[in-house]
Amino acid sequence: MVLNGEKLLEEDRNISVFMEYMKKRDQESYDLAKKALRNIKSYSSTRKDGKGYRIRIKCKNEERMFSCSFPYIYGDFMDIIEDNVDLYKGRTAYLENTGGYLLNFMTQRGYDSIGLAMDEDEWERSIFSNFPVYRREYLKRELYPLVIGNEEIGTLDRIIWIVEDYREEKKFLDKYLNDDVDIFLLVPEKLEFNIDELDGKILISRTFVMSDREFKFYFLSSRGNYEPEVTKIPEGLEVLNSGSVIFRVQADKCRDNNGFQYTENGHYFVETLKQYEKDRDLEYGDSFLKKYYEGFQPKNRRDNYLWEEGVECFPMDHGWLYDPWRKPANPPIREKRFETRKGGNHNIGPNTQEFGQAEFKRLTGAYEVLREEGYNPDFFVDGYITGYLLIRSNDYRFIASEGQHRIAALAALGYESFVCRFDLKPWTNQKVFYNQASKWPQVKAGIFTPRVAKMCFDHFFRKDNNLRLLEHMDGSIN
Structure with a gap:
């Protein structure tokens, strides 16, 4: 259902307007999302356990609450990727099932990237994970796309996938997983998973242990010759x-x-x-x-x-x-x-x-x-x-x-x-x-x-x- 943005603005439902028009990528919709943003307040605080943070956003007639916490293994995962491939070269897709970590990571570094959200709940949670920053800066820097569902997104060079539900996620990603696309995987222990179902040979395989939980990292590629490249953050x-x-x-x-x-x-x-x-x-x-x-x-x-x-x-x-x-x-x-x-x-x-x-x-x-x-x-x-x-x-x-x-x-x-x-x-x-x-x-x-x-x-x-x-x-x- 397409919402009437101007009507929602009149009803002081600016959060709904922001959400609806951030899903689109034309300039008119983006301008309307920024207009709504000016009438939304946001608050963030560190959780009492020190592990993550909470976000509250509100306008006159709407309110949302989100709780975010990202395991540090995500950082180790991205460190390995950046040590082996130059993410400034080519186009990267990533499964955004991390609650916004990958969206914010990829966007802020300026990589040519697109996020893939399996449903609207994941999309919403990811968009709002960094909302106080968007609110303060009025989206001066446009977010890279985060699409919902199996949208046609063009040619890809690689996919980043932190596995949570292998069967459902693989079914969702199947149309993007092909011989020409490198795959970077992070897989928790004891998860139903079959590496042989994925195309490409394993170029890198590593094991991590964090908080007594084991994770496997894989880099799969069909390329015959592989020369590691490093993603260098500008100095x-x-x-x-x-x-x-x-x-x-x-x-x-x-x-x-x-x-x-x-x-x-x-x-x-x-x-x-x-x-x-x-x-x-x-x-x-x-x-x-x-x-x-x-x-x-x-x-x-x-x-x-x-x-x-x-x-x-x-x-x-x-x-x-x-x-x-x-x-x-x-x-x-x-x-x-x-x-x-x-x-x-x-x-x-x-x-x-x-x-x-x-x-x-x-x-x-x-x-x-x-x-x-x-x-x-x-x-x-x-x-x-x-x-x-x-x-x-x-x-x-x-x-x-x-x-x-x-x-x-x-x-x-x-x-x-x-x-x-x-x-x-x-x-x-x-x-x-x-x-x-x-x-x-x-x-x-x-x-x-x-x-x-x-x-x-x-x-x-x-x-x-x-x-x-x-x-x-x-x-x-x-």
């Missing part, structure tokens, strides 16, 4: 020539919104975690974080960047405003700083005692999770550290938008690099080039001159910001 500026929104950055090129470096002495989050590493009973009142919030209380953006008096930098010395590369054009300059949550701003002081204690708890909590489990962003909604790149000649800085506590924890744990994702919120430029300052939104709007705009950009490339911060606070690290 740094390599992402500019890639369709991926996932890429690897060096930790020493990461900056927070102040321009402070995570890998040099003096970063307020990292120094606090170094204290915490030595003393697990550390309290906020004795932490470097509290000292920082009390010692760094800028009154405007000039103070925030620690620019000396006498430097002509209007309007930076008149209040708080967006960075010159942010869009759209800035509203009137704010006299008061932005608050990240009620009671404070996690990047600067002053903050209430309650805010500081909560921030300290968030920071140490992120550290403990990453210390125990490592950084596994594919297994959680919003799991990726996100941000954007400032690019000057052949150098870059990654500016963190979401995940500043996680970067600090990774830095404290000694990570030299990590995989991140572009921030795709509508007001964020993912790639900002120094030589295009005259085209930056706030410059075009006349709020910044190109000279001052470039001064802001250069601030994030300075090597002494942390040192200047410590001098400003007039104290060494305890």
Whole structure:
């Protein structure tokens, strides 16, 4: 049954509109899905057992709840595939019976791929597994197709199949399984399964044990000659020539919104975690974080960047405003700083005692999770550290938008690099080039001159910001 989208919008049934029109792939339907998305709210939370997360989405007259949990064996499976074939070459189909893991994995990396859902329930669960991200970014990056049923999808190079119900799934996939298609399989132990029923010779066979459960990995192909290829996630500026929104950055090129470096002495989050590493009973009142919030209380953006008096930098010395590369054009300059949550701003002081204690708890909590489990962003909604790149000649800085506590924890744990994702919120430029300052939104709007705009950009490339911060606070690290 085809639903009348405009009528449903009038009835404030935006979830139904979103679902109906995300199944189609024409531009008109996609635009209607995005229109509905703006009237849907979403909430996500980690489950109490720490294994997965819950998502609640609602609009005026509808509500949905989903619970997601992905076994880490999925990550091992995809690691082996990426170590043996270049997924950027050719077209990949995958059976989406994972509740959204494969949909999000394949889409974010920019692989030419199509998902195959056996029914509408699986399709819905997969689409909504990452819904808070779609909601925040308004689907700025279109999802690759996830089709329902045996639709004609054209030529394929390979199929990825995590087996759950072999007989039913094979019946569903039979029309796609032929001599020309490589097959990657992950099969749990004690499952009814006959490898001889599948075309192709076994090129790779491995056994995994996870949580006392055994899994078999198979790579089948009819190709006579097989030369392993590696799927390489773009590193740094390599992402500019890639369709991926996932890429690897060096930790020493990461900056927070102040321009402070995570890998040099003096970063307020990292120094606090170094204290915490030595003393697990550390309290906020004795932490470097509290000292920082009390010692760094800028009154405007000039103070925030620690620019000396006498430097002509209007309007930076008149209040708080967006960075010159942010869009759209800035509203009137704010006299008061932005608050990240009620009671404070996690990047600067002053903050209430309650805010500081909560921030300290968030920071140490992120550290403990990453210390125990490592950084596994594919297994959680919003799991990726996100941000954007400032690019000057052949150098870059990654500016963190979401995940500043996680970067600090990774830095404290000694990570030299990590995989991140572009921030795709509508007001964020993912790639900002120094030589295009005259085209930056706030410059075009006349709020910044190109000279001052470039001064802001250069601030994030300075090597002494942390040192200047410590001098400003007039104290060494305890």
